[in-house]
Amino acid sequence: MGVLAGRTALVTGASRGIGRGVAERLARDGARVAVHYGSNETAAEETVAAIEEAGGSAFAIGAELGRPGDAAALWQEFDRHADGLDILVNNAGIGTARPFEEVDEAEFDRLFAVNVRAPHFLVQQGLTRLRDGGRIVNISSGLSRTALMPQVMAYAMTKGALDVFTRDLAKVLGPRGITVNSVAPGIVDTDVNAGWLRASDEARQGAAAFSALGRVGTPADIADAVAFLVSDDGRWVTGHWLDATGGSMP
Numbered sequence: 268m269g270v271l272a273g274r275t276a277l278v279t280g281a282s283r284g285i286g287r288g289v290a291e292r293l294a295r296d297g298a299r300v301a302v303h304y305g306s307n308e309t310a311a312e313e314t315v316a317a318i319e320e321a322g323g324s325a326f327a328i329g330a331e332l333g334r335p336g337d338a339a340a341l342w343q344e345f346d347r348h349a350d351g352l353d354i355l356v357n358n359a360g361i362g363t364a365r366p367f368e369e370v371d372e373a374e375f376d377r378l379f380a381v382n383v384r385a386p387h388f389l390v391q392q393g394l395t396r397l398r399d400g401g402r403i404v405n406i407s408s409g410l411s412r413t414a415l416m417p418q419v420m421a422y423a424m425t426k427g428a429l430d431v432f433t434r435d436l437a438k439v440l441g442p443r444g445i446t447v448n449s450v451a452p453g454i455v456d457t458d459v460n461a462g463w464l465r466a467s468d469e470a471r472q473g474a475a476a477f478s479a480l481g482r483v484g485t486p487a488d489i490a491d492a493v494a495f496l497v498s499d500d501g502r503w504v505t506g507h508w509l510d511a512t513g514g515s516m517p
């Protein structure tokens with residue numbers, strides 16, 4: 268039996284990329300997984316099918332994040348499938364390809380709405396569902412702690428805010444035995460990076476050179492770090508920022 272048998276997990280943005288990797292890993296460990304998506308229902312159903320083919324249990328829930336009422340809409344969907352929750356992974360997020368000089372107010376607000384406001388209210392409105400002894404993991408970024416790509420500072424700022432959320436929420440929820448941690452990926456091969464990362468061998472080699480291990484990260488690399496934090500083995504780790512950049516930090 269898996270170490271997460273009997274537990275229910277919600278992974279936001281699990282239709283693709285890192286979120287899908289996390290959902291598949293937690294399901295493999297025995298959790299029943301809510302595979303959340305924004306608009307790509309087909310991809311979410313593919314994730315659910317892959318989990319079920321591997322012998323796991325999952326269901327898809329759709330809710331566009333980053334607009335008023337998003338958290339309530341997501342929990343309403345969730346409640347149609349499950350009674351309570353043990354693990355929440357706030358993974359859904361957006362980036363920016365535009366440099367500091369070109370980011371306008373609407374894009375800045377959108378970045379914060381999806382990457383910061385949504386996790387904040389998802390947790391706040393999910394507290395009645397989250398069981399004592401539960402786990403919250405926020406997917407941050409190495410860029411919240413290094414200026415390796417200073418031109419995308421608006422995105423990095425959202426992850427810095429998410430890290431403060433992690434740190435303080437760990438204190439707020441500690442009395443209930445709930446741990447809260449940030450996991451910070453470096454460059455991972457997902458759709459968000461596809462345009463430049465998969466464009467040429469040179470681009471991939473350049474990205475790989477950021478890592479001490481000389482390669483680009485995979486969703487499974489991040490999922491395995493999350494799996495530790497949400498397991499019983501991670502019970503004494505809370506309020507922590509976990510560097511999952513493959514040694515990309517200076």
Ligand code: NAP
Nearest residue numbers: 280281282283284285304305306307332359360454455457
């Ligand atoms: P991705 O491949 O672009 O996937 C994004 C996921 O989030 C999808 O499931 C998408 O749902 C969902 N999503 C995006 N915007 C949404 C919205 N407004 N409402 C609801 N769902 C939304 O992204 P990723 O690369 O896996 O990134 C996942 C997380 O890791 C993000 O928080 C990102 O900042 C962080 N991160 C990524 C990297 C990297 O190199 N990839 C590095 C550091 C940190 P749909 O499929 O429905 O669109």
